[in-house]
Amino acid sequence: MPVAAQQAMLEPSAALACLTPADVSGMAPEYPFLAYKQGDKGRVQVQLTFTGPGEPPAMTVLAQEGDDTFVEAVRTHVRRLRVPCHDGGKTPVKLLYDFVFRPDARQVQWLRPTDAADQGRLEQLACLVHVSGGKAPEYPTEAARAAFQRRVLARLRFEASDRAPVVEILSQRDAINQGLAVSRLTRLLTDQVADWAAGYRLPCLS
Structure with missing residues (x-):
């Protein structure tokens, strides 16, 4: 009997992992007042x-629905964001955001940001194969x-295209770090x- 489900996903890039709001009290753009009142x-x-x-980020608008007050709300919000792990070198970090303003939900929603540099990693993930064919x-x-x-969470690090990855079982590591016993069935x-x-x-x- 195979396991019930399996999902392969990328770990967040270093930039996404360290992305920090400069003001932790503001985690979403403010809905423009007039736009909200008008629905x-x-x-x-x-x-x-x-x-x-x-430094605050430079913002480039890739797509827009609605008037410029939505853009300005986003611009005000993203000024708070920082990438403190940036090494200050010549290569910039480029993150992609998608903000959705919905008056019926009375909130601003946004999809999980992505790192523009992750496209290559996503293409690599698509070619992941198992030697068994299973x-x-x-x-x-x-x-x-x-x-x-x-639920078993594993991290795989590939160092060569034709070699087995370095495998780390994260759920077991966390239990051991917390001083918790790992049962025999869990180890199975x-x-x-x-x-x-x-x-x-x-x-x-x-």
Whole structure:
């Protein structure tokens, strides 16, 4: 019996991982007052370019729905953002944001930002294959009989296109770091995932 579900995803880029609001009290743009009162909706997609750890980003509007008050609301909001892990070198960090203003929801929604540099990593993820040709590991028999379930999170680092990745089981690591005992059935699941993950290859890795 295969595991119930499996999902491969990219870890956030270093820039996204350290992205910080300069003012933690403001996590969303303010809805333009007149637009909200009139029931106007809007959407603003932007690229933010960071050139250093302490500087506000330069904002480029990629797409816009609604009037310029939505753009200005976004511009005011993103001035607070910083990428403190930026090394201050010549290569800028470019992050993509999509803000949606919905008067019926009485809030501003935004999709998870993406790093423009991640496109290459996404293309690599699409070529991920398993040497067995299978799609998921088998459920350990003893764990299945006991109806034992756990979510197992693993990190894979590929260093060559034709070699097994370095595999780290994050859920087990976190439990050990917290001084928690890891049950035998849990180890059956994590060992199975680790063995399976070692069979992945990334042939398009350059």
